[in-house]
Amino acid sequence: MKKILIIALASFSVFVSNGCKKKKAEQADPCANTVCLNGGTCVDGSCSCPTGYSGADCGTQRTPVKVTISAIKITKFPAMDGTSTWDPITNTNPDLLAVVKQGSNTLITTGSVNNISAGAVTILPGVSSTDVMDLVTQLNIELWDEDTPPVDANDSMGSINFSIYNSTNHFPTTLVVDNGTLTFELTLSYTY
Ligand SMILES: [Ca+2]
Ligand SMILES: [Ca+2]
16 A cells, blocks of 8 residues: 555656646747747747738738839730731831829830840830839739831730739739730839
């Protein structure tokens, strides 16, 4: 009987001592079981989130106040207008310019660049930083071959509807806008 009591007491003391060790470990590192996403860091058991993210684990994107377009690059466009060149009178390549609209508002009209070969990566000139405040309504970007009336009017080379922001895209600084025929790259920045 005495032996059984001693074993029972010994087991109990091991149990208590393990409990104390566990408690000490938790006190030593309050971040041991805290996971912070999107580059967040754990401070005293809570996540400190980087700019643009919120939530207990930094898992939620904040909605920016505005998105700013600071540059537009064209990387892909149709080489030919059907079976002819874009400027058949001079038999030359298109003179590119882009227009960005949101609803009936024209946000950006770029300058033009002349006689651009298909496949050439071209930064369109004349884009000063433009703030987009409405992040819900889709934007539309058009590509034109500039021409000089009355010899020829501007030729439409296509357009794409796109969203400037979505809540899971992790704020790309380069937004690729593509429809298979045209590819634009927009340089973006975000204000929260
Ligand atoms: Ca033309
Ligand atoms: Ca032209």
